Amino acid sequence: MAERVSMPSVLIVGSGPAGLFAACELKRHGVMPRIVEKRLAPHHETRGTALQPGVLDIVDRAGLIEPFLKGGVHIKHSQLMGPGMRPIMNADFGGVGCRYEFQCSQPQWRTEQILRDHLAARGVKVEYGAEVTAIEPGPKTLRVTLEVGGRTEVAEPHYLLGAGGAHGITRHSMNEHLVGETYGGRYLVADVKLGLAIPPETARVVVGAGGFVLFAPLPDSRWLIFVSRDPADARVDPPTAAELGASVNALVGADVGLSDLRWVSYFRMHRREAERLGDGRRFLLGDAGHMSSPLGGEGINAAFMDAADIAWKLALVVRGAAKPSLLESYAIERGMADRHALDVSNDIHGHITALVAAYRGGGDAPKLAPSTADEIVSAARRRSMLDVSYAGSPLVGQAGATVAAPEPGVRFPDIHRLTGERHHLIVFGAAPGLEKMRARWDGLVTMIDGSAEGFDAAKAGAPGGGAVLVRPDGFIGFRAAPADTTTMAALDAHLASYLIPAGA
Ligand SMILES: Cc1cc2nc3c(=O)[nH]c(=O)nc-3n(C[C@H](O)[C@H](O)[C@H](O)COP(=O)(O)OP(=O)(O)OC[C@H]3O[C@@H](n4cnc5c(N)ncnc54)[C@H](O)[C@@H]3O)c2cc1C
Structure with a gap:
């Protein structure tokens, strides 16, 4: 047996x-x-x-x-405001180039x-x-x-x-x-209701000399809030809704109508x-x-x-x-x-704490907003988190001409058109040795005729034709462009560097 x-x-x-x-x-x-x-x-x-x-x-x-x-809740906009809720910067997710241009x-x-x-x-x-x-x-x-x-x-x-x-x-x-x-400062996080009128689908950060408050919408008309604490406040037992409401009102300079405190916790940031x-x-x-x-x-x-x-x-x-x-x-x-x-979060953390320090010192807000459309x-x-790139990893490579974008290692722009658990090889035009590769990688790599299936060769980074390997996570693993004997052999060797061919 x-x-x-x-x-x-x-x-x-x-x-x-x-x-x-x-x-x-x-x-x-x-x-x-x-x-x-x-x-x-x-x-x-x-x-x-x-x-x-x-x-x-x-x-x-x-x-x-x-x-x-x-x-x-779909959050499409964010607002950064100074003392007296004076607008400093607005930011939108529109135009980021993905199917879901909002936070959920x-x-x-x-x-x-x-x-x-x-x-x-x-x-x-x-x-x-x-x-x-x-x-x-x-x-x-x-x-x-x-x-x-x-x-x-x-x-x-x-x-x-x-x-x-x-x-x-x-x-x-x-x-x-x-x-x-561990960053300086101590903070409170809470799940509350608010009377403050904030436009729908919008998160807001209000900064002043006393610190900052972040308001992020949740379902059921509730809000997640982050509140910076007075450095002298060493209290360890959780505040009541009235106490928390008073701290938030003092920080933003208005009555935010905080009520129905459901969860609250002290925390440090790292x-x-x-x-x-x-x-x-x-x-x-x-x-x-x-x-x-x-x-x-x-x-x-x-x-x-x-x-x-x-x-x-x-x-x-x-x-x-x-x-x-x-x-x-x-x-x-x-x-x-x-x-x-960590770098992206550190930059955002640094902008907000620099604003607090500037207001505390009686100065003006430092320049924050990016200016050009790009x-x-x-x-x-x-x-x-759409700019994640694995370029430089041994699991990413290319052969042939270098095309500026999208570089191998980044998210494949038409990611939502590829489903399932396998790798995909999207081929534009003729590719020598393709049938042999199809048999060798059967069950692991799905071959797609890019032009017949309506993929955009330029968007895939192969404007003059070629083969683009998309990994199971939707990131570009390899590009052979143009698809000739040498570049296709390099693509095959790349797959063989980590996959085991069918029947091996
Ligand atoms: C106050 C606060 C606010 C936050 N706000 C945000 C935010 O706005 N946005 C954001 O993106 N992130 C935020 N985070 C971070 C986010 O909550 C964490 O990054 C996330 O929970 C990480 O998930 P995790 O699965 O790695 O760990 P955890 O959620 O910590 O889960 C770990 C689990 O492992 C279990 N466990 C531990 N040891 C063992 C063991 N030996 N055996 C068996 N089980 C074990 C624990 O009980 C726990 O359930 C916040 C975190 C905190 C504390």
Whole structure:
């Protein structure tokens, strides 16, 4: 009788946004993960609310966009205001160049609920009350100790996704630290109702000499607010609605009519990252690997992006369709992108705190607004997380002529036209050796006749013809342009550097 070969196993530690979305994506790519959570039940905290346009694209590819679009508030505009609510700058998401030109905002607990429901419908259940207490590497597997309802259990997964948040045990087991800084100042975050009239689909930051308040809309006419605290305020017990309302009124110089305080928490802001996001078997996702200022609104978004990236790569390896070395690209690619998210958040954090300092010193607001149309779009694309690029990664390359844009490594502009879990090769014109490649990469790469299917060659970066490889995450992996014997051989070699051909 033939020996039964089972798939290598994957354990996910933590059921925050990173762990849950990684589980959704692994399942979509054909791998059944185990996901454990030390809490006894789901939480009800508002926390990270807005999904950025670039992440909505990823959620769409995952087949999850409908509940987000239906349940969330669409934030299309943001306003920065000075003392007396004097406008300093307005910014829009219109024109950023994606299908969803808005942020989609709802409490984090609802986001997690959508992901949990999606998993439950596909047979994946979060195991609550299961805490990972030790992780030790073995020769072929990891030895993971769990405390489950007063009982000690040992599991031996082949791969582990560390999505345990800022105090993650996976990171400690890898001897990694969140290196960086904690920003000055202390802050309050709360989920409230407001009487203040703010235009629909708009977030607002009001800055003055005393600090700042951020107002971000939520469903059900509620608001997430961030409030900077008086540096002398050392209180630790949470404020009442009346106390919080008085602080906010003082900061913005008007009665905002704050009521119905549902959730409130004190917090500090950080700019920190781990040096290594993976070691071949253990991978750090979300806050376990990096923490950015929530003023940038990128923390939960980076968690989604990390999850999507590791999932397609790990699934190919687990299914025996890719070499384990593919997993090295996770730390390289997400390291670059997460550092970029930290920079974007740091810039936004720096602008707001510089404004406060300027007003406090009695000076004028420093110049903030980008001025040319190109600068405005480029700033909005940065905030939207649409400018993520993996250029420079070993998983990205090109052969032939260099075309300015889109460069290999960036998001494929027509991403929403490509569905499924495979790579896509979009070919414009004749391409030598294409039939041989089709057979060799059968089941892993879907070939598309670009012109016949109505793709725009110039938009794909192959105006004179060629072949454009789009990875399962919708990013351009390789471009062979023009498509001649040499460039197509380079494309084939690129695929063979990490994929295992059918029948090999
Ligand atoms: C006050 C506040 C405001 C924020 N505002 C924003 C915002 O506006 N925009 C934004 O994008 N982001 C924001 N964030 C950040 C956002 O909440 C986080 O980036 C996001 O939650 C990260 O998700 P995660 O899955 O990595 O970690 P978490 O959400 O922290 O989830 C980790 C999970 O792992 C579990 N766990 C930990 N250790 C173990 C273990 N040993 N065994 C089993 N389970 C374990 C934990 O219980 C937890 O459920 C905010 C955060 C805070 C605190």
